[in-house]
Amino acid sequence: MTGAAVFVALGVGIGAGFGVAGRLDGSSAAEHADEGHAEETGEEGLVALTPDQAIQAGVSIIAVQRGGGGSELKLPGRVAFAPGAEASVDAPLAGAVTQVHVGLGDRVGVGSPLITLRSPDGAASRADADAASATADAARAAERRERTLFEQGWISQARLDVTSAETRRAEAQLRAARARVGAFGAPGANGLTVVRSPINGIVTRISAAPGQVLHEEALQVAAVADPARTELVFEAPPAAAVLVRIGDRLDSTVAGSGGVSGVVTAIAPANANGVVIVRARPSGAAPPAGSVVSARILSGADAGALVVPVDAVQTVEGAPSVFVVEEGGFRARPVVTGRTADGRIEIISGLTGAERIAGPGAFLLKAELAKGEAEHGH
Known part of the structure; x- marks a missing residue:
């Protein structure tokens, strides 16, 4: 649609609106209404178009979104298994x-x-453990016999001490042999x-x-x-070390499927190649490990902030305004704006978040509003 056609369509919409207002009951008051009277009864800041008429004219109707402001980074990444998974x-x-x-x-x-x-080394380790067990049993039996003789006064304390030491050595060798068998996966006697x-x-x-x-x-x-234990891993430029913080929210997209959000859990210092590794925990079900993702990280952003496309905010009578869908048309509502990132602007006040508004193409409504005010001014 050309620019001229757009404004013709808008003009038709406005004309239709006033046409309905003019076809009341043919009273003398309506017949003698002049331009001054129409200006007094008109609604200030209202563009009398239906949503369908606005869409046909090239105006997008959108909902107010949440989440925005702060600094933004776009990072390439992948889905990887979490540590220990x-x-x-x-x-x-x-x-x-x-x-x-x-x-x-x-x-x-x-x-x-x-x-x-089947392993010969495994069989040998089992044999060593069995031999060490037998040696330890023999040493314990010898110690018990020597202790009995010592108590009866037949042998000296020194001889008993030597026998006890031999028992401790045999038990230590048994523990080592059993540990080796365990490290080898507990092979049987056949290896x-x-x-x-x-x-x-x-x-x-x-x-x-x-x-x-x-x-x-x-x-x-x-x-x-474990496919249930995955994380998002991104490679970021060195500037990310300053802009990104643990706890920042992250939105990522996966080619050929939906998106996945997450929260930054770790940030590694820049490596020798100047790359900062950013790790995030998915907030929901994540794509399979190995999937390629791209992320938009909003650093310092308020997840509950209201945001709209930059094109939705127009300057009306010197104030930033958004055209809100109301009964009877679109009303220019003044707003207080905040930070801008990735084509979106934060709305600090003026909207509740439940409104439907004019998005890209809102400048056409601004032009029509200015046109109507100019006509009323004559």
């Missing part, structure tokens, strides 16, 4: 894989078996070791197959992650 699982020792218990996407709990392998999941989650990677031989330099067998 992902585990890369290695076999505790070298050996041959005998069985794989899970597949990709399987849900597992803490201690769920992932794979079983079979079950590798288990350390966390609750979903299997995201399997890198072992039956018959595969795992060597000490390549022991990784699986990865498990």
Whole structure:
């Protein structure tokens, strides 16, 4: 629609409004009404257009939004697993894989078996532990016998002390052997070791197959992650270290889907490349880990502040004003404005937040209002 057509449409709307007012009952008062009388009865600051007429003329009708003001940063980022939500699982020792218990996407709990392998080192560690247990049992039995002889006066205190020391040494060796067996996944006497999941989650990677031989330099067998524990991670310029604060609200968008909001939880100092890592906790369900997101961070913003598009605020009679939809048309309502960010301006007072207003294209209503006031002034 051209500019001329816009103003023609607006003029038609206004004319229609006054036409309805003029078709009352044909009384002599209406027949003899002059321009001065019309000016007295007209409503100041009102543009008599219906919302449909305004839309046809190129004026957008929008709702007042909340959240704005402060400084703003637009940051690229991704959805990542939160600390502790992902585990890369290695076999505790070298050996041959005998069985794989899970597949990709399987849900597992803490201690769920992932794979079983047979390891000579595992069998040796179990044998060492069994031998250490037998040695400790023999040492304890010898100490009990020596203590009985000491109490009967047959041996000296020094000999009993030596026997007691041997018992303590045997018990220490047993603890070390058992710890080694535990570190190896508690293999059986045949060397079979079950590798288990350390966390609750979903299997995201399997890198072992039956018959595969795992060597000490390549022991990784699986990865498990908890999809419910994710966070938003963004890379920001050094200026973010000054503008962004923990607790700031963040709105992000995901390509091909809806948005996700969050709250900044951590800000790392700039690294060697001058990049500041900003981490945020999602306020609701987040996209899957690995999703690419872009964020708009409102630093120091008031989440409850009223905001409107910058184009919605027009200067009427020297005051910032917003055209509010009312019965009978659009009324210019004076407002007090605040900070501006990303094409939106904060409204400090003058609106309640429940109004429907003229957004982009509001300048057409301002022009029509000025036109009507000029005509009444003649």
